[in-house]
Amino acid sequence: MGIVGDMTNEEDASRPATLWNDAWRGVLFATSRTLQVAEPELIATAGFPLTWLDVLAQLYDAGEAGLRMQELEQRSLFTRSGLTRLVDRIEAAGLVRREAVPGDRRGVQVVLTEEGRRRHDAAFVGHSKVIERVFGRRLTEAQLRAVAEALAPFWHDDEDRAES
């Protein structure tokens, strides 16, 4: 039942094992495997999926004023489209509220409700523990530091879409 069972030691011509390939594979697997455990647990304990926590967390970080739909869309990690209806659902659950934007009648400001803040806090704490257990504890402190440092650039890019 080997997993990668037949790990042929010969190099596959069409699959060069480059350094960046191994790194990417690691990142991808780490994300996938971790979320496979974390998402069901989030749903079980918080009652909503990661897409909701993503939105709630962005709004939490944004503070009082909340965010415009487009800002929310740009910042969110899990939702690339269908934000309107996602916010619809979260709003229907009472965790979020749409408010008019004073100077611009096109826009909407999405804001956390009190209930939303409470549910966010609880969910965030629980989710963090799961992440720590499933992801954090599998790495040494030095490894965590190295990964955090190496991948930091990816969450500082909001404007650089220019890659070669």
Place this chain on the structure above:
Amino acid sequence: MGIVGDMTNEEDASRPATLWNDAWRGVLFATSRTLQVAEPELIATAGFPLTWLDVLAQLYDAGEAGLRMQELEQRSLFTRSGLTRLVDRIEAAGLVRREAVPGDRRGVQVVLTEEGRRRHDAAFVGHSKVIERVFGRRLTEAQLRAVAEALAPFWHDDEDRAES
């Protein structure tokens, strides 16, 4: 005003900036940002999405015999459900073939067709270049090595669901 307002301006009480948190955040962002670029490019050049490449790659690695549906489901990174119909679509496109399993009439063996292998190879090469450009080149060699080494455990686990 709230919470953020009258808190210490540095550390947010409900968001401790732990080491593993930063590492996880990096991994998550790296995956998200990279795929946001890579998936549309894959569709544009190969004509199919990442879920297809995921399946094709697993079958490629599996070799001649192909894989049972369940093996495929366990190994795939992007598909957690709906594999039956995903394979339906890929099969309808002629990239994959379902074969009977000799000893077990319940099972199905999914195998790459010749066309499937060609399309896989082309897609894989193109996709790799994108990954290199968007992900690989943003890290130094030492960083790539550190990330690859630290996260390697995640793609060696198929049986350890036992986390604490």
Place this chain on the structure above:
DNA sequence: TGTCAACTAATGTAATAACAGTAGTTGCGA
């Protein structure tokens, strides 16, 4: 002002994913 392109969010529709339930098969033990 009047016109128009850009902007902002929502809507209609089709594709896909998630979840529960089903049909047929297998292997074990009475």
Place this chain on the structure above:
DNA sequence: TCGCAACTACTGTTATTACATTAGTTGACA
């Protein structure tokens, strides 16, 4: 061999996502 639980994949249905289009708003400029 019969009954039954486990197994394997599929189907029915609902929820969600993706993609294209639409409605209304804004700002610039003739």
